[in-house]
Amino acid sequence: MNPFAVPEGSLFGPDNLPYGVFSTPGGPRRLGVAYGDHVLDVGAAARATGVAGELAGLLEAPALNPLLAAGRPAWRQARTAITGWLTEQEHRAAVAPSMIPRAEVRLHLPFEVADYVDFYASEHHASNLGRIFRPGSEPLTPNWKHLPIGYHGRSGTVVVSGTPVVRPCGQRKAPADPAPDYGPSRRLDIEAELGFVVGTPSPMGSRVALHDADRHVFGVCLVNDWSARDLQAWEYVPLGPFLGKSFATSVSPWVVPLDALAHARTEPPARDTEPLPYLDDRAAQPYGLDITLEVRLNGRLVSRPPFAAMYWTYAQMLAHMTVNGASLRTGDLFASGTISGPERDTRGALIELTWNGEDPLDLGDGTARAFLEDGDEVTITASAPGPAGARIGLGEVTGTIAPSH
Template sequence: MTSSTWVDLPEGTLFGLANLPYGVFSREDGRRRVGVRVGDLVLDLAAAARATGADAALLEGPTLNPLLAAGRAHWSALRSALTGWLTDAAHRAAVEPQLHPLASVTLHLPFEPGDYVDFYASEHHAANLGALFRPGTEPLTPNWKHLPIGYHGRAGSLVVSGTPVVRPCGQRRAPGEPAPRFGPSLRLDIEAEVGFLVGTPSPQGSRVGLTGFADHVFGVCLVNDWSARDLQAWEYVPLGPFLGKSFATSLSPWIVPLEALEQARTAPPVRDVPLLPYLDDGAAPQWGLDLSLEVALNGSTVSRPPFAGLYWTAAQQLAHMTVNGAPLRTGDFYASGTVSGPDPETRGSLIELAWNGERPLELPDGSTRTFLEDGDEVVITATAPGADGSRIGFGEVRGRILPATAGEG
């Protein structure tokens, strides 16, 4: 049984003791502090540690990076201590004053990013895009089932949930036009994804195998990888995504630790192509995750993508990312790529939901969408199985589209 707590938690909360996600918050003084969400409260971790006589050195903020770098043993010890503080009535007098209403704090990007990599791990998403852009041919490229495809993104454009997204400008060429034009993106899209935060680094020239995943990855959050499809279509041949992706990537503010996701672990889909040994997880710990995502556009649910169906797991992605000897740094971050399921209502991007504009998405207010309009707000949420039949939450990743800024073309 999950231990009971002296904290007054809302009925059915997704942020009970089975979860305890980490974030960074500030109060009236503006100072950034490391915190943990408990129900609708945020615990000031450093203050709680000092009040209970524990070592607060890794928790003083303003980011999670010192804790991330400390490694798995420290992560487990802190989680155990947290559970004790919140269940043992002897700690209540010391800890309770360090709890603050969630509505009274400002949440920030919880870590200082190192590198950022985005993958392309959903077979359904990849097949849908292949069908859209390569009709009459095999929808998956020949390499897709042999390795997790990814690209190196722009870490400086990672922003916390709630940060407005300015419509990007760039070059775009419409079909049949002889030359590109400069202007705001006309095909601005979303991508519902899941992100993984690296804690423990690895030296250059080494590899992190499948069994090393839990020793290096601290936790999980939600991602909206905003995408300017028209900019991307013109620029990405022959190299790959660039300005069509680099203007903003939104992250949820809470990092759910891997330890909280033990009940969510599941076997990945059956692979129908033999894998090279460094990616073959048949005999290794498997890190498929049973996460249920939900995408809302202007308050209306438009998709429920299932993360469990992703072909490539986060452990395989990490193994591939380092197999050439590339080092890991504390604060490195990588995302799954768009999460899409087999059915139309489980697609994680508008380009799929509206089938590249051919089948406009109908909203309850009578309006339709093919791509995002200025003022649109997108919210992605998710839940997962927790201990003792509970469910745990990831918070939300929210973003509203602002008009493009004026400038020379």
């Protein structure tokens, strides 16, 4: 098998080069790049090609964080070097031993997560939930179009794709119940999201301007922010998400650099509310991203959420997240919130797809789902435009529901 051959239709070609952390049986964790059906051990390739100095140290690290912290010049230096190793004939003999079939490796969490923030940036998602929970009222809250709403999550329960998700327990109270009870969530849901990985930190007391977003954001990954809707509904008043969210957040094992998404840049949707100056991106480069997700439940395609439909961009999320002087740390993860489009088959959560369980999904095998059952497997994949009509992939994030303990 030629380790440099990229199969036809592969979403992991030379224009992508996403980073991850892998190991082989009995071996240590290493930094790798996905290429076709292989993983390039970038530390071994750096040694084999004679790379020395700071770049060698960054690529030989067992996690992505040192490279994240090094900043955009180092990110581009690394990408240029890796592109050359994989595409230039003069490096083939030296690099070939560092190419490992992807089927033979174990993938790990690609970076050490510092802080985790989740946003609520889809107008379609927020409007749908407003119609579900506040029928007859304005679907959006008065502040929604003035600021990217978000909450601080729990970084310690961010897990890599493939990690089982144990059904959470907590307090539940249906509207007609006289008092809450305790037990496993009966309304376990998904949230198909895009995550943004912070590289360069910022000092406490400073603010990151819109036009500086790409100096700090290294790349993107897929996120499934699992949600226990019954726990969330009872605890939600008067504060925000807590136990209904903090039990698990799954991420894909590959982080796609922003530089790989140059052809996916797009203008965000037209807005009917003028933003405050620190969120005003009308004179900036496009910060929208044309990324299409696909959500599968037990193998059946149930939704294709379009990230291009998101009202708030990642640059606006980052600007708002730091406008009060909150610092960024290397390894911070902030996610978009559920990605939903205008049509039913573009909604990124079961609560929308089934309209709060009133219209269950037909899975085509004689079963239907309002919310997740034990043993259900959810897989989210995504792709984006690349050069010359090609597409690049973000990999997948998968999780299987395990019974509560």
